[in-house]
Amino acid sequence: xxxxxxxxxxxxxxxxxxxxxxxxxxxxxxxxxxxxxxxxxxxxxxxxxxxxxxxxxxxxxxxxxxxxxxxxxxxxxxxxxxxxxxxxxxxxxxxxxxxxxxxxxxxxxxxxxxxxxxxxxxxxxxxxxxxxxxxxxxxxxxxxxxxxxxxxxxxxxxxxxxxxxxxxxxxxxxxxxxxxxxxxxxxxxxxxxxxxxxxxxxxxxxxxxxxxxxxxxxxxxxxxxxxxxxxxxxxxxxxxxxxxxxxxxxxxxxxxxxxxxxxxxxxxxxxxxxxxxxxxxxxxxxxxxxxxxxxxxxxxxxxxxxxxxxxxxxxxxxxxxxxxxxxxxxxxxxxxxxxxxxxxxxxxxxxxxxxxxxxx
Ligand SMILES: [Zn+2]
Numbered sequence: 001x002x003x004x005x006x007x008x009x010x011x012x013x014x015x016x017x018x019x020x021x022x023x024x025x026x027x028x029x030x031x032x033x034x035x036x037x038x039x040x041x042x043x044x045x046x047x048x049x050x051x052x053x054x055x056x057x058x059x060x061x062x063x064x065x066x067x068x069x070x071x072x073x074x075x076x077x078x079x080x081x082x083x084x085x086x087x088x089x090x091x092x093x094x095x096x097x098x099x100x101x102x103x104x105x106x107x108x109x110x111x112x113x114x115x116x117x118x119x120x121x122x123x124x125x126x127x128x129x130x131x132x133x134x135x136x137x138x139x140x141x142x143x144x145x146x147x148x149x150x151x152x153x154x155x156x157x158x159x160x161x162x163x164x165x166x167x168x169x170x171x172x173x174x175x176x177x178x179x180x181x182x183x184x185x186x187x188x189x190x191x192x193x194x195x196x197x198x199x200x201x202x203x204x205x206x207x208x209x210x211x212x213x214x215x216x217x218x219x220x221x222x223x224x225x226x227x228x229x230x231x232x233x234x235x236x237x238x239x240x241x242x243x244x245x246x247x248x249x250x251x252x253x254x255x256x257x258x259x260x261x262x263x264x265x266x267x268x269x270x271x272x273x274x275x276x277x278x279x280x281x282x283x284x285x286x287x288x289x290x291x292x293x294x295x296x297x298x299x300x301x302x303x304x305x306x307x308x309x310x311x312x313x314x315x316x317x318x319x320x321x322x323x324x325x326x327x328x329x330x331x332x333x334x335x336x337x338x339x340x341x342x343x344x345x346x347x348x349x350x351x352x353x354x355x356x357x358x359x360x
Contacts, residue, residue: 006062115360140185148184152307153264166210178208186226199228221331228324237325265298297327
C-alpha cells in the first residue's frame with residue numbers, strides 16, 4: 001500500500017494543504033504572503049507545482065482524478081492567499097483610520113495671541129480721559145522743521161532752552177529734525193487748519209532727544225494738550241490738570257502746582273502728584289520728597305500766537321482776544337509709575353518675558 005504512487009501523491013497533497021493552512025493565518029504582511037505563494041504554488045519550486053509534475057508517474061486511470069484534485073488544491077491555496085491579502089489590507093486601513101481619527105469634541109489648540117504694549121494701554125487710557133472732556137486727538141509728523149518745533153514756540157535759534165532739547169538732525173536741505181516734543185503738532189494744528197480760534201486738542205506721539213539714562217531714552221512718548229479760546233484762565237488749567245490726574249491715578253492723591261519756566265508758556269507751572277508709592281511719607285520713587293513730578297504746563301505765551309499769526313499772514317489768534325493753556329507729560333513716565341517699572345529701556349526692548357507681565 002505504501003508503495004502505491006496514487007496514495008503517496010494524495011498523502012503529500014494533504015500534508016501540503018495542512019502546512020499551508022497553518023502558515024496562511026500566521027502571515028501578517030505582504031512579504032509573508034509572497035513567500036507562501038512561492039513555497040506552495042510557485043512556478044519553479046512550489047510544492048503543488050511539484051505534485052502536478054509527478055502526476056505522470058501515476059497509472060493512467062488515476063491521473064485524471066488526481067489532477068483534478070491537485071487543481072482544486074491549487075485554486076484553494078490561491079483563493080486563500082487572496083483572501084488573506086484582502087484581510088490584511090483592510091486591517092491596515094482600519095488601523096490607519098484609527099490612528100488618524102479626529103476627535104471633534106477635543107478642545108482646540110489655542111493660537112498664541114499678542115497683547116497690547118503697556119505704553120499703548122497707557123496712551124489709550126490718557127486719550128480716553130481727555131476725549132471724555134471734549135478734546136480731539138490730533139496726530140502730527142515725527143520729522144519736523146525748525147519753525148514748528150522751536151521757532152514758533154518762542155525758541156529762536158540762540159535760545160538757551162534749545163540746549164535742553166537737543167535732538168537728531170536730518171541731512172539735506174530744509175533743516176529737518178526729529179521733533180523734541182509734540183508741541184510742534186499743536187503749532188501745526190493752528191497753522192494748517194482754518195478754524196475759529198478755539199482749540200481743544202491732545203497730541204500723543206513719539207518724540208526724540210539726545211538723552212540716555214535710566215529714566216531717559218533717546219526716543220520716548222509724550223502727550224501734550226492745548227486749549228485756546230476766549231477767557232481761558234490759569235484756573236481752567238489747574239482744574240483740568242487736577243481732574244485729569246485724579247481720573248488717571250485716583251482721587252486720593254493730592255495735586256500741587258509749582259511755578260516753573262518754559263519759553264512757550266507764561267506763567268509756567270509744574271504739577272506734582274502725591275507719591276502713589278508711599279502716600280507722601282517719602283520713598284525711593286519720590287526721592288524722599290513725598291511728591292512725584294508729573295507734568296509741565298502753563299498759559300500759552302502770546303509770542304506763540306504771534307508766531308502762528310505771522311505764518312498765517314493774519315491775526316487769526318489775536319492775543320488781545322484769546323488766551324490758552326498747554327500741558328505735556330511723558331507716557332513712559334506714567335507707565336513706569338503705574339506698573340512700577342524702574343528702567344525706561346525695558347519699554348523698548350521688546351522682551352516677551354517683560355511684556356507678558358502686562359494685562360492683555
Ligand atoms: Zn514716595
